[in-house]
Amino acid sequence: MSExxxxxxDDCATDQNHxxxxDDFEYKYVFSIPWGHNKAILDxxxxxxxxxxxxVKKTLENNWSxxxxxxxxxxxxxxxxGKAVSNFSLTLPEDQSDLAQAITKDPYNFDFLTIRERFxxxxxxxxxxxxxxxxxxxxxxxxxxxxxxxxxxxxDTEEYVDMLFYNIKLHCYVVVEVKVEEFKPRxxxxxxxxxxxxxxxxxxxxxxxTLGLIICKSKDxxxxxxxxxxxxxxxxxxxxxxxxxxxEDYKSSLPSIEEIEAELSDTTGSSSDDNxxxx
Numbered sequence: 001m002s003e004x005x006x007x008x009x010d011d012c013a014t015d016q017n018h019x020x021x022x023d024d025f026e027y028k029y030v031f032s033i034p035w036g037h038n039k040a041i042l043d044x045x046x047x048x049x050x051x052x053x054x055x056v057k058k059t060l061e062n063n064w065s066x067x068x069x070x071x072x073x074x075x076x077x078x079x080x081x082g083k084a085v086s087n088f089s090l091t092l093p094e095d096q097s098d099l100a101q102a103i104t105k106d107p108y109n110f111d112f113l114t115i116r117e118r119f120x121x122x123x124x125x126x127x128x129x130x131x132x133x134x135x136x137x138x139x140x141x142x143x144x145x146x147x148x149x150x151x152x153x154x155x156d157t158e159e160y161v162d163m164l165f166y167n168i169k170l171h172c173y174v175v176v177e178v179k180v181e182e183f184k185p186r187x188x189x190x191x192x193x194x195x196x197x198x199x200x201x202x203x204x205x206x207x208x209x210t211l212g213l214i215i216c217k218s219k220d221x222x223x224x225x226x227x228x229x230x231x232x233x234x235x236x237x238x239x240x241x242x243x244x245x246x247x248e249d250y251k252s253s254l255p256s257i258e259e260i261e262a263e264l265s266d267t268t269g270s271s272s273d274d275n276x277x278x279x
Contacts, residue, residue, distance in 0.1 A: 033059050036066050044073040051078045062141045075138075080105040084213070085221055086236035087228035092209065099170055100211055100234065103140050107241040108215055110138070121180045125162060128178065142169040152197045161194050172208035173198050176215060183219035183237055185227040192233045209233075215240050 037059055045052035055078065059069055084104035088097040112134045113127045128135050129148050136143050146164040163176040175194050179187055191212045198210045212235040224237045 034066070037064075037069055040066065040070055040073065054078045054081075068137070075109040075111070077105070080107065080109070084236040084238040085219070085224045085228065086234075087231060088211075088234050088236065090229070091232060091234040096170060096208060100236075103142070103167065103170070104213070104236045104238060105138070105140075107239040108138055110135075110240050110242045113242055121178070124180055125178055128163070139165070142167050143174070144168060146173070152194060152201070154193065154197050159194065159197070161198075164198070167211070170208055170211070171206065173202060173210045175210060175212045177213070178240075179214060179216040181217055183214060183216040183224055185223065187214055187216070188227055188231055188235060191235060192231060195233050195235075212236070213238065 033056060038056075041052050041055045041059075045055065055069065055073065058064065058072070058077070062068075064072070082102050082104055083106035084101070085106070086101060086104060088100045091097075092100055110128070112131055113124075125148070132145055136145060144166045146166055147161075148163055149160040150164045152159045152161060161175055162178050165174040165176065166172070167174050175191060175198060177187065177191050177194070191214055195210045195212045203210060210233075212233060214235070214237045216237065216239060218239050219237055228235060228237065
């Protein structure tokens with residue numbers, strides 16, 4: 001039986017070195033997902049057995065349907081996973097640091113959003129909240145949504161966190177701030193203040209340190225790394241990528257509710273006249 005063990009396949013390995021399934025993870029795993037899933041993975045991971053193994057494990061870990069798997073195969077999740085610039089290795093114990101880094105991505109893919117080309121910060125955040133289910137999928141397994149624009153009392157002032165999550169695996173709160181511009185070091189001051197406030201007012205005695213994540217339009221990795229090294233709070237910085245826009249001209253041409261109601265009213269009135277006023 002062991003001598004005839006199936007290989008990952010010619011589509012997912014080089015001609016000279018075909019690693020067997022059992023060489024990288026337990027032999028049974030490849031048979032724990034449906035054949036349709038396996039075929040989709042093989043089709044998308046030609047020549048890259050590590051990538052194929054990654055998606056098999058993710059499918060098992062998250063119980064992805066074939067449709068969800070296909071979406072993640074198209075978003076380059078393998079290449080983006082754990083790629084955020086962060087200071088987790090400097091601010092967290094090793095076991096927590098590795099897991100915290102693993103839940104990050106760079107860039108985050110928000111191509112499910114439909115926003116106009118000249119979007120502003122509020123519109124982006126509104127779009128994220130309107131699509132919170134898909135946004136949670138993009139964040140990854142283990143995230144629970146706590147709230148949007150969560151009010152924090154800081155001294156005599158009120159501040160509002162863009163998005164607040166709780167990560168079940170890390171047992172900690174995660175503060176997310178969205179910036180529609182390039183990353184600036186001063187963004188970390190705002191985020192750090194929110195994180196410390198969450199630690200004081202929301203964090204339980206059994207919770208881990210609050211994590212912070214800035215998701216920005218773009219970033220200079222060197223500048224981001226230097227800024228992170230200057231902070232004692234565990235933070236990550238990622239860019240976002242939006243591939244799907246609703247053109248502004250199209251959005252402005254959509255009829256309003258009032259216009260639709262007026263059109264329906266005119267149509268109803270015309271029908272009544274044609275029938276002599278009878279329904």
